[in-house]
Amino acid sequence: MDLIKGFPATSQNSSQLNISNIIKHAARNFGRQEIVSMKQDGTLFRYTYRDSYERVQRLASSLTSLGVTVGDRIGVLASNSHRNHEMYFGIPGSGAVMVLMNPRFTSQELSYVVNHAGIRFIFVDEDLLHTVEDIAPMCESVQGYVILTDKKLSDVKTKLEPIYGFEECLSNAGPIYEWPNLDETVASSACYTSGTTGRPKGVYYSHRDVYLQAMMYALNAMITMKDCVFQIVPMFHVLGWGTPYSATMVGAKLVLPGRYSLENLDEIIKILVQEKVTLSAGVPSILRAILNHLLKMDPSPDLSGVRFLCGGSEPPLSMMRSFWDATKAEIVHTYGSTEAQAIVTLNLPKPWLNKELTEEERWELKKKQGYIVVGLDVKIVDSSDNELPHDGEAVGEILLRGPWVLGKYHDAPGSEDQFTKDGYFRTGDVGTIDSEGYLKLTDRTKDLIKSGGEWISSLDMENEIVNHPAVLEAAVVGVAHAKWEERPLALVVLRDKFKTKVNKREILEHLATRFAKWQLPDEILFVETIPKTSVGKIDKKAIRAEHNEIYTDN
């Protein structure tokens, strides 16, 4: 799409949006603001943006010493720590590209990413060494490994070589680094999508992308220096990526919990209360676990003013209400995409709607994904790419356009059909937009069930099944059917105390209050667990593969 030239402006065109400016700004203007990080021994490490900036400069200097040059790719496999935060700035700031490695990827996927990106060095947490050791023999471009640990390097046991200690590198480097004036359109970092279909695909964010997204995210989520941001979402995850940049940009206090597990949330809750956290984020399963933990406390802590951004899938209304009732914390529904760097919509209450709507209506509204963040252009289109009205009724595929949205996957022949001719990215998600600008996801294009020429929303059906008090989790997929092309199949996990006490008929009756008879699943299987992808989403591909003959066998 050609750009139209006009009358020349008089701006400083050599002044580029570079990531290093964000931490430099924080060090200068919010120098004494705290960063809190969980160490491997479980104690909290505290320092400031000013301290951090010195280490960020040392890191950049040490990259030069390692022989890293502008444009090199550096892999990072690490939990949420102050060291990871330093790498967020030091690696891109030096001109190298930080490739975020997802420890939930399989060895095949991870080694594919390393080779596809041509990674020269991998920075890895000591307790994730085994993951890298597994793939090292398959990774040809890697020249060395930098270990992130509180120990001395000589105390670290690994078969990797050559290895370097992160702390030793920083100690040996100078505390002042002259940042290169990078063209803002060059890559700063890369995420690989988990790929429910095919190989992982690389999204390479420019400095400009990250800078703009950080501003936009802080602006839309209203993050300020008064906030304490608790980064519990992994920093490599779309819902976590970007938040540390926003927090740093505005000088918010930042808390990084290191490695934690859903099974041991005591420490997380303790930090949440003790550090006076005001903003965090998570997928519904994490937030549900936190909620359950909070409900068990007597009394539950007062979390007035705390916002939890919730993405990945729709937060159940019951969970949002319980959070509010028990702690006064607010769940803010968001919708994001790796290809758009992070959030696309978020659902904060609009003052005029707050006045007009009843309490029930306000809660219902919170189930929508939210309105579009500043800077992004979202449209919904029919199967011929005609734009559909924003009337809350018309259902179409969601297309994204914006300065920090993906224009093409890196070196991924065959992926061109995910972009329209006029430059929009096809999300593969389907939904409506209402006249207030609220997006409501109804499904994924590939997860819509086509039965006899009509569509059935698997997402709606899952949500409705989960509303049944006996149900813990549910998945609905379309399975090939001789007569109807596809028919729905439901997998249901029952809560412990209801196991064996609920049958198929009861679930169908529950569904029948909201779905037409022809839409009801032909089969409901009660299972112990539902297959998940590496990022914790329901793995519909796996479910379909397992049950692909359930209706054709008959």
Place this chain on the structure above:
Amino acid sequence: MDLIKGFPATSQNSSQLNISNIIKHAARNFGRQEIVSMKQDGTLFRYTYRDSYERVQRLASSLTSLGVTVGDRIGVLASNSHRNHEMYFGIPGSGAVMVLMNPRFTSQELSYVVNHAGIRFIFVDEDLLHTVEDIAPMCESVQGYVILTDKKLSDVKTKLEPIYGFEECLSNAGPIYEWPNLDETVASSACYTSGTTGRPKGVYYSHRDVYLQAMMYALNAMITMKDCVFQIVPMFHVLGWGTPYSATMVGAKLVLPGRYSLENLDEIIKILVQEKVTLSAGVPSILRAILNHLLKMDPSPDLSGVRFLCGGSEPPLSMMRSFWDATKAEIVHTYGSTEAQAIVTLNLPKPWLNKELTEEERWELKKKQGYIVVGLDVKIVDSSDNELPHDGEAVGEILLRGPWVLGKYHDAPGSEDQFTKDGYFRTGDVGTIDSEGYLKLTDRTKDLIKSGGEWISSLDMENEIVNHPAVLEAAVVGVAHAKWEERPLALVVLRDKFKTKVNKREILEHLATRFAKWQLPDEILFVETIPKTSVGKIDKKAIRAEHNEIYTDN
């Protein structure tokens, strides 16, 4: 300064930061938010961002009908109204350049601006027609005049021709406009500096500049959709410019007061209270007048949560305290520059300083200009351009760098010395930066008085004279002196009830508590008024010109 290239990113490079996206976004996502505008008959006109966007599109369509093409310059001479807000988007959005015309400029200055910019059409308020009529014979490039009025065009009396009615143009134009995809680096708008020295100089802002500055301003001033922004600063003024873009971007309610005068603030105060304003801005003289008005009310209205950004010169501490004591409104000190589009620093309380400082210290801190806004790089340098430390002690010239800062004046040979070799803009202001990042202005380079090789701060001296209870206003300039090179001269306006009751000795004794004897002014002249520039600043050039021989005559 060459940009360094790195590894390619995968972003949508054709997706540019265009001003039209801001209003489109507001119409879609904050469509029902209100814009309130004062009509010529004194009644309030109310409509929404959605209504506005239709008119913005009609405006852009009508420009095409007038024969305006991409890159053309359009002059705007208008008070703060919904029509002016529409022009903020419609003119740049179409690819033309909106040149802001300052009605306080002299005819010579205004006609110079029109000819220098090569303006093709002037959009002018009916009640400013006389200003344009005065300069029209000197403006060769102008092909027509568009009149902004609530009347029918046929009822408007003017000798200008050809004339067009703004409302008639919009009525005749289509409601849908396809925005051109403009290269974001082209000019969208231009401000001409008032020029205390030489001719007005043009700063041409790109779409990118305006978009980034709007994001940054909203982020730093924490403007959200919950705010009601009262635009009392003229929209052509550095302190007003940009605010409507930020308000629109985040969906804040916007109130535009039309034409008002300091002498008749009843209406302004009424709107302030009635519309539940939460954010406004002004120079100290306006805020002082508003305060006086509020103090006369019994009781003064409760303005808790209201922020008044104050720029142009230092807000007196007594005024900030009175605002707080009487109304709970907060004055936020800011420092801006036309060359940086708007604010450079702002002084909001940092949470950790709020905890540490005593109440007195917190008030003292509010006198500083504030910390640097996100995105700008500020340094202070000595006379050889060596960077000085941020220790709150070292005094140097303030240099600015940033993506939306001026790189060169438009077609202004001889102005190159206002930029350093490494791309910083020389503000001509002098000050300190402390370890918390707070900038404190001490003077303008050209207003520092050089006496016997030492510097005397005219600004400090003015502030100290004004602290004397008998003094209403004061100006201090350096005047040529045979022995000492320069010596200070003070002009003092006494308050009415102190006229003839205070003499030179008393003012000198007052100053002697803070200044060394050699720094005291050799002469103090009691005057009725102090010469001001077109933007209301003390016109030191005029004062020096009038009194240039006062010390050499002796």
